[in-house]
Amino acid sequence: MLVNAQVSVLLPFRDAGATIDDALAGLLVRHDPALEVLAVDDASTDSGPARVRTWAARDSRVRLLASDGRGLVDALNFAAQAARGALFARMDADDITHPERIARQRAHLLAHPELAVLGVQVAPTADEGSVGEGLARYVAWQNALITPADHARERYVESPLCHPSILLRRTAFEAVGGYRALDGPEDYELFLRLLARGYALAKLPEVLLRWRHRDGRATFSDARYGLDKFRAVKAPYLAASLRATPDRQVVMWGAGPTGRRLARALREHGARVTGFVDIDPDKLGRTAQGVTIRGVETLDPVSDVVVVGVGARGARALIRAELTRLGFVEGESVWFAA
Secondary structure, rough: OOOOOEEEEEEEOOOOOOOOOHHHHHHOOOOOOOOOEEEEEEOOOOOOHHHHHHHHHHHHOEEEEEEEOOOHHHHHHHHHHOOOOOOOEEEEOEEEEEEOOOHHHHHHHHHHHEEEEEEEEEEEEEOOOOHHHHHHHHHHHHOOOHHHHHHHHOOOOOOOOOOHEEEEEEEHHOOOOOOOOOOOHHHHHHHHHHHHHOEEEEEEEEEEEEEEEEEEEEEEHHHHOOOOHHHHHHHHHHHHHHOOOOOOOOEOOOOHHHHHHHHHHHOOOOOOOOEEEEOOOOOOOOOOOOOOOOOOOHHOOOOEEEEEOOOOOHHHHHHHHHHHOOOOOOOOOOEEEE
């Protein structure tokens, strides 16, 4: 594959008249004949389609398509089917990309054939007020994941890549069946499916996308992106990872609501939690889902595989240090999942 391999940007939009110009400007500022932008109008009722049409009239790299309001997943798959490129980039109509983002991602991805997906670090911005603490924490966690090992290790915490920041190989995308329509985050499910099939994900350690958040964005308003939906999406893949070590007992670190809900979700997919551990002395000796809650000192790295179902701020680093001290290895005998 040549260094100038064509990139097809999948850019679905609906009622994005206020932001689509900024999104397209960042993508098209460089003269790159090996780039095309597939802007898919998903039943807009504002000026968005007209604005894209103006761009297309002066830049042949822009193609305006219509998906008739079938929703994001159908719009993305529709764009992928119409694309000409060997590489697919994602972009949302309300984000702003660095002019060099696509070129740098393409060069890195083509220089590293072992990678299927390459993201970039992102800077969250808010149209009004400041970025919330929860979003800031999530972005800081995600931006710290750089190598394929980082992304594989922490895949069950949350989505390890910002969806509109990625560049992925068409061959990998098609091999796993593209995006799936589901009652949950379609991007996270795609990343988990790719990882389960042995594909590698990585990230450039450069902030090359402004991830804009505003009132009404689906990330916050759509029920498909709630915590319960993320848990439902990750549960079958995490259960499969746990079943890969049938000689070990599954132990949940965290007997609070998060851990108990995760244990129930895992049980539905054939991975039964046989023990709970907690550091809260008031919980020790009690039962959760019919199992006695015991102390951390009872964990055995030879016979146990630990799922960490604690999402409290700062807890992950402390639990990681303790499990490492006890001899557990992430991705083998411990998985962080909150």
